[in-house]
Amino acid sequence: MYIGIDVGGTNLKAGLVDEAGTIVAVERTPLNFQGPEAFAKSLAELAEAVMAQGGVAKEDVKNVGAGIPGAVLDGEILYTTNIPMEHVPLADLFRRYLDLPLLLGNDADCAAVGEYFCGAGRGTKNFIIVTLGTGIGGGLILNKKLYTGMGSGGEVGHLVTHPGGDLCNCGRSGCWERYASATGLIHLTKAAMAEHPESALHTVAAENGAVEGRTAFQAAEMGDETALAVCRRYVEELALGVIDLVNILQPEAVALGGGVAAAPDRLLLEPLQDLVARECFAHRGGKLTRIVRAELGNDAGIIGAAMLGRAI
Ligand SMILES: [Zn+2]
Known part of the structure; x- marks a missing residue:
């Protein structure tokens, strides 16, 4: 025990x-x-x-x-x-x-x-979890062991995907988590709502009482074009960091965790998997990293x- x-x-x-x-x-x-x-x-x-x-x-x-x-x-x-x-x-x-x-x-x-022992990473040798919340957290299993460097390694949220971009609370600008966390998704959603007063995003946000990470996915499921564009853009933001991680470490699987990861496969995991398959240099060797959903929740x-x- x-x-x-x-x-x-x-x-x-x-x-x-x-x-x-x-x-x-x-x-x-x-x-x-x-x-x-x-x-x-x-x-x-x-x-x-x-x-x-x-x-x-x-x-x-x-x-x-x-x-x-x-x-x-x-x-x-x-x-x-x-x-x-x-x-x-x-x-x-x-x-x-x-x-x-x-x-x-x-x-x-x-x-x-x-997740490595009991969830989405079972059976792998190299595995990464990326948790999408207020920020982006990360955990690396390399060669079947947890990798932490000198104690604080694996801070994947602070990869820079937009040099000169938004200021991050780590002190740098343009960190991945400013754009691809749930917070980043909410920013994208709000910006699209301001530009498109006719979008179903407004209806969904009003029903939920707030703009949330799931708002864009819910409106996209109703076929709303603006929401679909937000989801596509968000997946592109997510892919920027995931592709870097896969190019460096080429794990068998990358699992997404956090509330955002509950989005429908066709709006999140599938287009992300497509981008990773298409753009990862590491894949020219023929081995494809699977993009999966974390399984164990809290x-x-x-x-x-x-x-x-x-x-x-
Ligand atoms: Zn940062």
């Missing part, structure tokens, strides 16, 4: 996970950050709670893994994006409260590990954190 803990913005969610990657028990607790020591203690208590719920003893658990939004290295938190922690030896602190190894992973890396973080020990 393994325990995986997803450290979210407002909650800690732990799962007891078996060898096959099935979550057999879940426990949650609100994240109430009161310093690294108390944080380590709350992780240990949550791990104990999920063991109790699943009816297993500490001796049956190989390790606890935690997915952290930020950068980690060898059991140390280098920094996190949502909790004020820098250079915290969390695995050591954790052991004061529960005598099990605590492994740390970046949250996107945990999603990659989860469970990927817990399963991947639990399985970290098998990937690092």
